[in-house]
Amino acid sequence: MCGRFILGDSNWxxxxxxxxxxxxxxxxxxxxxxxxxxxxxxxxxxxILRADAARWWFVPHWHRGxxxxxxxxxxxxxxxxxxxxxxxxxxxxxxxxxxxASGYYEWTGAKGQKTPWFISPQTNLPVFFFAGLYAxxxxxxxxxxxxxxxxxxxxxxxxxxxxVMLSGDELMPWLRHGATDDDVRNHFGLSWSGxxxxxxxxxxxIRDDDPSLIEQDGFGF
Numbered sequence: 001m002c003g004r005f006i007l008g009d010s011n012w013x014x015x016x017x018x019x020x021x022x023x024x025x026x027x028x029x030x031x032x033x034x035x036x037x038x039x040x041x042x043x044x045x046x047x048i049l050r051a052d053a054a055r056w057w058f059v060p061h062w063h064r065g066x067x068x069x070x071x072x073x074x075x076x077x078x079x080x081x082x083x084x085x086x087x088x089x090x091x092x093x094x095x096x097x098x099x100x101a102s103g104y105y106e107w108t109g110a111k112g113q114k115t116p117w118f119i120s121p122q123t124n125l126p127v128f129f130f131a132g133l134y135a136x137x138x139x140x141x142x143x144x145x146x147x148x149x150x151x152x153x154x155x156x157x158x159x160x161x162x163x164v165m166l167s168g169d170e171l172m173p174w175l176r177h178g179a180t181d182d183d184v185r186n187h188f189g190l191s192w193s194g195x196x197x198x199x200x201x202x203x204x205x206i207r208d209d210d211p212s213l214i215e216q217d218g219f220g221f
Contacts, residue, residue, distance in 0.1 A: 003075060005104035005146075005163075006031045006118075006214065007040070007127070027053045031213045032204065035075040041134060041144055043097040044175045054097070054134050058145035060087045061095075061135040067143060079147040079164055079185055082133065088145070091133035096175050097144060098129040098166065103214065105201075106158045115200050117158055118214045121165055122195040131164040131174055131188065152193050164189035 007029055027039035039056045042049055058074040059067045074087060082088040103120035121128055134144040147164040155162050166174055170188050173179040179188070199216040 003035050005033050005101045005130075007033065007100055007102050030209050031211060032206075032209045034206065039099055039144065041097040041099045041132060041142070042175075043095070043134060049175070052142055054142035054144035055137070056144055056146075058087070058091070058133060059135060059137055059143040061090060064138050066139055067137050074145055076148050076163075077133065077145045078161075079131070079149045079188070082147065083181055083185075088133055091135050091145075095134045096177075097132040097134045098171060098175065099132045099144065099146060100127050100129055101163075101165075102127055104163060106155075108158055114203070115217075116203060117198055118201050118216075119155065119158070119162075119196060119198045121192045122197055125168075129166050129171060131166050131170075147189075149189055152190070152196060154194065154196055155198070158198065162189075165192055167191040 007027075027041070028037050030037075033039060033056070036055060036057045038053045040051065041054050042051050044050070055067060056075055057067070057070075058077065059070045063070055072087065077085065077088050083092045103118055106117045106119060107114040108117065109115045131147045132144050133147065134142050137143055148161045149164050151158070151160055151162040166189060170179075170191070174184065174188060201214055202217045204213050
């Protein structure tokens with residue numbers, strides 16, 4: 001997963017009204033969400049589901065300096081190994097979260113000629129959730145990471161890995177540790193197999209941000 005996803009405002013409003021999972025949108029509503037930006041998340045606190053914003057670039061709880069001093073690339077982490085990594089193992093046990101999204105981007109092709117693709121699951125609900133991990137920052141607030149796993153067969157030609165996109169019946173087991181770690185690592189995020197949408201979009205810049213970014217480009221596909 002190359003590090004960009006989207007959360008559209010109309011999609012979020014519809015999902016919030018339908019399911020009331022999060023108490024408002026606290027992070028970015030954007031068609032070009034980038035690492036280090038603020039994103040929305042939900043997590044369990046005293047057995048109650050709470051909403052908050054988090055910086056999308058995980059910083060472990062034991063890091064005492066500013067978030068900007070943390071240089072390791074931790075906006076994503078592998079679901080297979082997060083439980084044993086020093087940076088993530090505490091969050092695996094006590095810092096699980098879900099992060100709303102409407103889709104994400106992947107890039108293919110040679111350097112300087114890369115084609116962006118927009119990817120989203122086929123669902124009647126306009127927003128889905130990534131599995132994530134979060135930790136408090138020394139200066140206040142939160143940071144988070146999106147978990148990844150080996151890509152579904154239909155996505156392997158775009159990238160060997162993909163974000164863990166939870167199905168509805170995986171949300172609470174993920175947050176409440178209602179499934180074994182082996183079950184989470186081996187099965188969570190796989191229910192979308194055969195149910196993914198993907199299409200190429202026009203190249204865009206780091207500051208571009210509007211709904212046209214996800215419109216299908218020609219390319220003869």
